[in-house]
Structures are given as structure tokens and as C-alpha cells.
Amino acid sequence: MTTPCGWRVSTEPGLFIGLMSGTSLDGVDGVLLESAPGTPPRVLAHAARAFPTGLRAEFFALNTADFDELHRSALAAQQLADLYAEVVATLLRDSGVSAASVRAIGAHGQTVRHRPDLGYTAQINAPALLAERCGIAVVADFRSRDVAAGGQGAPLVPAFHRAVFAVAGADVAILNLGGFANLSLLFADGRTLGFDTGPGNALLDHWAQRHLGHPYDAQGAWAAGGAVRADLLTQFLADPYFSRVAPKSTGRDDFHPAWLERHLSAHAAQASPQDVQATLAALTAHSVAEALRRAMPAVCELVICGGGARNTDLLSRLQQALPGVTCRPSDHSGIPAEQVEAAAFAWLAQQTLLGLPSNLPAVTGAAGPRVLGAVYPA
Structure with a gap:
């Protein structure tokens, strides 16, 4: 050929x-x-x-x-x-x-x-x-x-996701949970859409390194023991990126340690480091869930890949935020996360x-x- x-x-x-x-x-x-x-x-x-x-x-x-x-x-x-x-x-x-x-x-x-x-x-x-x-x-x-x-220039993986994960007659979403999170939306009618939702593991890893001395919070255990600060979460979600319409992509140019420190400056005396970790986990789960609900209201399954698929706490938060949607790692669909x-x-x-x-x-x-x-x- x-x-x-x-x-x-x-x-x-x-x-x-x-x-x-x-x-x-x-x-x-x-x-x-x-x-x-x-x-x-x-x-x-x-x-x-x-x-x-x-x-x-x-x-x-x-x-x-x-x-x-x-x-x-x-x-x-x-x-x-x-x-x-x-x-x-x-x-x-x-x-x-x-x-x-x-x-x-x-x-x-x-x-x-x-x-x-x-x-x-x-x-x-x-x-x-x-x-x-x-x-x-x-x-x-x-x-x-x-x-x-x-x-x-991103995301580039939705076409591959359709080739591997599409289910006939169903709206299926693929979530890549790397340093940043992106969705591929595989609609039953053949349309494919996708975009970055915001931070995935990047800020969580930064905060774990700073306070635990580890490169990441293994299985989200530290975050699971903290309390989500609703006022801090609201402040995080006020970032203009979350309300932008797709096509859109993001990375460390938008969400970085200095961004986090600016938001923490008004809460440093009240929020413990562990509560901040829990709130960052809630930020990832909430931003993904809200974006998915808006873009694909009839979604039936969320297939999760990337390193974040091994974060038990993060997956639990996603499942709670998406009742009625089956959330599971891509291992079940043939390729480990x-x-x-x-x-x-x-x-x-x-x-x-x-x-x-x-x-x-x-x-x-x-x-x-x-x-x-x-x-x-x-």
C-alpha cells in the first residue's frame, strides 16, 4: 500500500x-x-x-x-x-x-x-x-x-481509546489520571470528544513530597485520613480553567506549587497538611466528575488509566461523585492502567x-x- x-x-x-x-x-x-x-x-x-x-x-x-x-x-x-x-x-x-x-x-x-x-x-x-x-x-x-x-496539541489519545475501549451502543468515558487528568468521550453514535479536566496527581504528589518525604501518597492513604475543606475546595474550583469550554488543555504552566501556595495563604492557619491533601484529592475527583456530567450526561462507564488508577482513595472519591456510573481501572478492559x-x-x-x-x-x-x-x- x-x-x-x-x-x-x-x-x-x-x-x-x-x-x-x-x-x-x-x-x-x-x-x-x-x-x-x-x-x-x-x-x-x-x-x-x-x-x-x-x-x-x-x-x-x-x-x-x-x-x-x-x-x-x-x-x-x-x-x-x-x-x-x-x-x-x-x-x-x-x-x-x-x-x-x-x-x-x-x-x-x-x-x-x-x-x-x-x-x-x-x-x-x-x-x-x-x-x-x-x-x-x-x-x-x-x-x-x-x-x-x-x-x-492535547489530548492526542482519544482516537486510540476509541480503537481499544469503545462499547457498541454505549456512552463510555476514558479517564487518564496522570499528573493531569484528561477525558476521552466515546459516544454511542460514533462521536469522539476529549479534553483536560485539570490537575490529576501533580499537586497531590508535590504535597506528599513536601510533607511526607515520599514522591506520592501511596494508594491515597494520607488523603483518606484528612478532612476536605469546603472553603478551600471552592477557592480551588474558582480557577477560570474549570469553567472554560473545550477544546482545552492544561499542565504545570497553569497548576503548579506557586498556584497552590497562593490559594493556601488565606487558609494556612486553619487547614492541616493532611486536610490540604484530602482537599486536593477532592479537587481532582470533583473537577473530573463535573466535567464528565456536563459533557456526557448518559455515561454508563468510566474506564480509568494512568498511575492514578492505583490510588484507592481517588477512585473511591470518583465513584462517590458519579453514582450510577461504573468506575474501574482499564485492566478490566484488556490493558493494565x-x-x-x-x-x-x-x-x-x-x-x-x-x-x-x-x-x-x-x-x-x-x-x-x-x-x-x-x-x-x-
Whole structure:
């Protein structure tokens, strides 16, 4: 088959690797995906690596303006490529698959700025170096073409979610609970919509690191023991982002530690750190539930993926906020929660090689369908 871009590709099942390091900044997830156009993709292997402490701290620092950013970003990109290459090597070893059998790696990179309002989004990545390390073609820079076409550049996963999670005759929503939360809305009539709802784990993780000395609140146990401060929650929800209509996307440029501190300044004497954690958990659950009720009133199932799917307290709050809706991790639908986003970028890499558009203008607001990503041949 010859694609619209002039490439000759096979429509037989192929192997693709997806690599995702998300806004939670906890590390890299990778999957080996078997995929062919028109058939449900299948995960064959999964591997993960935590970020070294220094690299994680550097990514946090690069989210804000600082000294010598270009040089530091280049060095961080090289370190990330090395970590990505380790994950790829593990996937190949564990699956018994050769590098020559893999058609491409979809490597998202690490988002450090996301400003579609200013016409750009920035992911730290070194795809040329990764292609050299692995001997496999790499597809990267997925978001910038959608932004160039006037879109938000996010979320990009709803098309993949429809391919994997759609249920005939039912309105189903997919919630990715990473550092930030985004919804994919799979309507029974075939429409697909999606948008970022607001903070997911990012502020929760920041507060847990600050007060517990841990990178996250395991299973939300600390938050579960706190009391939600209604006045503080109301103040959080007054942020203009929550009332904006889609298409919309967000990240650490909007919701960051300084944002939290501004809101806490009037409540610091009254709210204990544990109550703040409980209120941040309520913020995530409430903002997701309200957005879902408005956008998909007939929703029957909420499939949850991302690291937040393992937060027992957060899932409980979501279920309480959405009575009558079945809320459950994506494991029940065939792909474990922590593998979904990496699988999505493997699928997006396939779309790129096929010369097929993979953004949804109804989701991102782009001027039209676009082939996403840049290809770095092996």
C-alpha cells in the first residue's frame, strides 16, 4: 500500500514500541504493541524505569524559567534517551523480539512547557540519539503539528481509546489520571470528544513530597485520613480553567506549587497538611466528575488509566461523585492502567508511518486532520 505521504507500508500486523514519560515525572513506561490497521492492538510486553533523582529534579526545574536552559535541556534529553533505550532493550529481551522486527518506536518525550495559547508546546527528547542507540526508527514530536494547525496539541489519545475501549451502543468515558487528568468521550453514535479536566496527581504528589518525604501518597492513604475543606475546595474550583469550554488543555504552566501556595495563604492557619491533601484529592475527583456530567450526561462507564488508577482513595472519591456510573481501572478492559499511554504512542507511531491523521479536530480544535510526528529512520 502507498500512503498519502508516498511511503510504501504493509497492512500486515506489525510490532511497535511506545515510550511515555508523563507529567507525574515518576519515570518511563514502555510497551511492545502488536498492531494492524482495523484490528484491536495487543500489548505483548511492558517495562518501566524510574527517573534517577537528579533527572527528575532537573525536569521539575526546567518547567520554569532558569539559568542556561538550552544547555541543560540538551543534557537532560540525552539522559532521557539513554533511559528510553534501557526500556527498549528490556522489552526486546523479555519478549524475545529482535530490533529488526520492530517497525518504529513512538517516543513522546518529557513535556516541560505547554502553551498552545502562545502557539507552542515543548517536549524534551533526543529522537535521533534514540534511533542510534536502538537501531529502530523513532517517531517523535507528536504534538507540534496539531498546535501549528491551531489546536491544543492535547489530548492526542482519544482516537486510540476509541480503537481499544469503545462499547457498541454505549456512552463510555476514558479517564487518564496522570499528573493531569484528561477525558476521552466515546459516544454511542460514533462521536469522539476529549479534553483536560485539570490537575490529576501533580499537586497531590508535590504535597506528599513536601510533607511526607515520599514522591506520592501511596494508594491515597494520607488523603483518606484528612478532612476536605469546603472553603478551600471552592477557592480551588474558582480557577477560570474549570469553567472554560473545550477544546482545552492544561499542565504545570497553569497548576503548579506557586498556584497552590497562593490559594493556601488565606487558609494556612486553619487547614492541616493532611486536610490540604484530602482537599486536593477532592479537587481532582470533583473537577473530573463535573466535567464528565456536563459533557456526557448518559455515561454508563468510566474506564480509568494512568498511575492514578492505583490510588484507592481517588477512585473511591470518583465513584462517590458519579453514582450510577461504573468506575474501574482499564485492566478490566484488556490493558493494565499503567500501560495505556505508552500503548497509545506506539499506535500513534504506526499512524505516522501509514501517513494517516491521528489528531481529532473536534478534540484539539485544530483546523483539520493532520499526520502527526517526525520520523527518524534507523
